[in-house]
Amino acid sequence: MTFFCLGDLMVDVVARLFGPLAEGSDSPGVISYVGGGSAANTAAWLSRVGESATFVGAIGDDAAGQSQVESLHRLGVDVRFRVDRTRPTGTCLVLVAPTGERTxxxxxxxxxxxxxxDVPADEFRPGDHLHVSGYALLRDSRDAALHAMAAATRAGLTVSVGAASAAPLQLLGAEEFWRMVPADALVFANEKEAGVLAGAGETAGGTPTLARALAGGSRQAVVTAGSGVAAWSNGEADSALAAEPLERPELDTTGAGDAFAAGFLAARARQAAPEVCLRDGHALAAAACRTTGGRPEPR
Structure with missing residues (x-):
């Protein structure tokens, strides 16, 4: 099975703060430049656990973009990318609080x-999987993402979609998001994102209730809550599992959701039970929390 991960690739400028952000003054911290982007991160974590992963996205005509492609190659990811001659490679400033939470x-x-x-639809084969970052649906790359999902469905691939982020989802609207997502997709969301998509607020009933609210018909949903309980539902059956405590404090939660998706999808490809998929998702998310940035470090 090949996992095609379509969407964003970024250079993350990660600032790990030693204390609260002092607005209008100095806030001491440690700054790192690392690879990022939800789709690229998921592809990297899939490769780390031995899966065949292909990233589909775009970079700028610059050294940062070439460095990102080389970084993904070193992590074992195949890359299909467009080079944009007018815009630079995407960049994201990530502020990491002492608690590990990131903005x-x-x-x-x-x-x-x-x-x-740019979508390599001619490479899609029955039994493969397409994972689409929700950011691709929220931006000008929407047509590419919609084309990829339609082509994947025709070719017999399973499809999953990440919900991206609560604030831009709120601007888009839940109805528009669901209009774009295939009826039989697996949707990944955290509590805040699920609250937006369910129209039920941020913490209505916890992750099991939110997962059931997002699932139904042939659609499945996974809702995560950081170091809390993650839940899966297909609208009829449910499963929930709490994360194991980290043996040391979280350093950086950047990319933890992307890693969780990779762990869950890899277990699902082995026909594992939902409880096992949730367990493996938690394990990769914990590994991401111990790593600066959203990707595994090269071996």
Missing amino acids: MVPDPGANLALLEH
Whole structure:
């Protein structure tokens, strides 16, 4: 099975703060430049656990973009990418609080350039899987993402979609998001995103209730809550599992949701039970929390 991960690739400028952000003054911290982007992160974590992963996206005509492609190759990811001659490779400022929680300031850059004909639909084979970052549906790359999902469905692939982020989802509207998502997709969301998509607020009933609210028909949903309980539902059956405590404090939660999706999808490809998929998702998310940035470090 090949996992095609379509969507964003970023250079993350990660600032790990030693204390609260001092607005209008200095806030000491440690700054790192690392690879990022939800789709690229998921592809990297899939490769880390031994799966065949192909990233589909766009970079700028710059050293940062070439460095990102080389980084993904070193992690074992195959890459299909467009080079945008006018926009730089996407960049995201990530502020990481001492608790590990992160706040992101993204500039999508070349990610906006992805077009329908950049989708390697001729490589889609029955039994493969397409994972689409929700950011691709929220930006100018929407047509490419919609084309990819339609082509994947015709070719016999399973499809999953990440919900991206609560604030832009709120601007888009839940109804528009669901209009774009295939009826039989697996949707990944955290509590805040699920609250937006369910129209039920941020914490209505916890992750099991939110997962049931997002699932139904032939659609499945996974709702995560950081170090809390993650839940899966297909609208009829449900499963929930709490994360194991980290043996040391979280350093950086950037990319933890992307890693969780990779762990869940890899287990699902082995026909594992939902409880096992949730367990493996938690395990990769914990690994991401111990890593600066959203991707595994090269071995």
